[in-house]
Amino acid sequence: MLFRQFVDDDLGCGSYLVGDPAVGEAVVVDPAFAIEPYLEAAEREGVRIVRVLETHTHADHLSGHGRFALEHGLPVAIHPLARPEYPFEPLEDGQVVRVGAVEIRVLHTPGHRPEHCAFLVGGELVLTGDSLFVGEAARPDLAVEARAGAADLFRSLRRLAALPAATAVYPGHVSGSLCGARMREDRSTSIGRERHTNHALRSGESAFVEESASIALPRPPTTERLVALNRGPWVGAPPPLTELEQRDGASLPPTVLDVRPAAAFAGGHRPGAISVALDGGSFATRAAFVLDPGEPFAIQARSREEALEAQRLLNAVGIFEAAGYVLAGGGATTPTLGVPALARLLEREDVQLVDVREGAESAELPLPGAAAIPYRLLRSVPRGRLDPSRPVYAICASGARATLAASLLARQGFEARAVVGGGVDELLRATARASA
Numbered sequence: 001m002l003f004r005q006f007v008d009d010d011l012g013c014g015s016y017l018v019g020d021p022a023v024g025e026a027v028v029v030d031p032a033f034a035i036e037p038y039l040e041a042a043e044r045e046g047v048r049i050v051r052v053l054e055t056h057t058h059a060d061h062l063s064g065h066g067r068f069a070l071e072h073g074l075p076v077a078i079h080p081l082a083r084p085e086y087p088f089e090p091l092e093d094g095q096v097v098r099v100g101a102v103e104i105r106v107l108h109t110p111g112h113r114p115e116h117c118a119f120l121v122g123g124e125l126v127l128t129g130d131s132l133f134v135g136e137a138a139r140p141d142l143a144v145e146a147r148a149g150a151a152d153l154f155r156s157l158r159r160l161a162a163l164p165a166a167t168a169v170y171p172g173h174v175s176g177s178l179c180g181a182r183m184r185e186d187r188s189t190s191i192g193r194e195r196h197t198n199h200a201l202r203s204g205e206s207a208f209v210e211e212s213a214s215i216a217l218p219r220p221p222t223t224e225r226l227v228a229l230n231r232g233p234w235v236g237a238p239p240p241l242t243e244l245e246q247r248d249g250a251s252l253p254p255t256v257l258d259v260r261p262a263a264a265f266a267g268g269h270r271p272g273a274i275s276v277a278l279d280g281g282s283f284a285t286r287a288a289f290v291l292d293p294g295e296p297f298a299i300q301a302r303s304r305e306e307a308l309e310a311q312r313l314l315n316a317v318g319i320f321e322a323a324g325y326v327l328a329g330g331g332a333t334t335p336t337l338g339v340p341a342l343a344r345l346l347e348r349e350d351v352q353l354v355d356v357r358e359g360a361e362s363a364e365l366p367l368p369g370a371a372a373i374p375y376r377l378l379r380s381v382p383r384g385r386l387d388p389s390r391p392v393y394a395i396c397a398s399g400a401r402a403t404l405a406a407s408l409l410a411r412q413g414f415e416a417r418a419v420v421g422g423g424v425d426e427l428l429r430a431t432a433r434a435s436a
Helices: 036-045 065-072 146-161 191-197 205-213 223-231 262-267 283-290 304-315 339-348 359-364 400-411 424-435
Strands: 002-008 013-020 025-029 048-053 076-078 096-099 102-108 117-121 125-129 168-171 256-258 297-300 322-326 353-355 392-395 416-419
Touching (some): 013 036, 025 036, 025 096, 048 065, 065 076, 146 205, 339 424, 400 416
Parallel strands (some): 297 322, 353 392
Antiparallel strands (some): 102 117, 117 125
């Protein structure tokens, strides 16, 4: 049996190629919008992709099923409860999809979404999609009422837990995804291991429903858009970005997304540009949080290759409004300082500090004296939360979100400064040593 796992590190999404080399055929499960890696892998393995299987209608990434259908004429199979607006092959509980000698059994596992299915491959491994993760369970609040979804998910997880202990588990999401808060770093596991270590399989129904329905993770910003796109009609590949004319600013959209490293942005950027660094982690999700839906923008990059990588990642979450890219920088700067310098400053001044981490992070490790406002809410600063007449120092866990937050504040006229090279944890330790 041919089996390959593909992981999108930026979104934390997993997809799979399953096939039988003896007959030269394979299927792809939950493909990303960039389908080239599957085609390249299939060519290397000497197989032809003949079908797309979807565990469900995805709410966190744009599926490549439309590109497979449009560019390669492949059929797409999904459970009818998805109500797709494209031609599809219906999947039913207990159905067996055969790829040569490889049997893929459909297990209807609702909870995350009503149509959700897992796929038991050859009796050896199970592709759990958005149901059972490594050390965690999926969130039930994106498609139905959270408590009802959690009750369905509880029953689906018990069904999966009844599989043989040696069954390998390959999930649809890995650590870094917004679909689960406590996933372990491993990209696969086993049913036996999860029975003993996964809180979701060790909780009673009432406790599980209560906890799952009270999820603290922010809702992905592109949920509705992606569900609509993934339900149909097909979405084809856009043309590659081209470089925009830069003789005058009038030729650029009013919003510039600067994807260069935070240090490059701080050293010089176009006035009003929003900094979301490609190398800062969770690029597409963070960009989606701070770009308005449907907003045209230009990408500021260091090279054409960097701009095209940003385009690929943005397309993965259904953002297609980039008008092009620019390479030349600008004259605006963002002052930065490290944690030790901030600690010394706090000893002698009343500093206006904004903690731009997520609410759960701030609750777990509070920063006394700071205004706690997640970076994703700073495109328009809540009235009365910050004083525009004083400098604002943005801090997060490591520095990447601090620069992003400072760029959003600067757009609104604040004298914004970013704390880099460390974050709240280091600052608390530094201030504790100073006061000891």
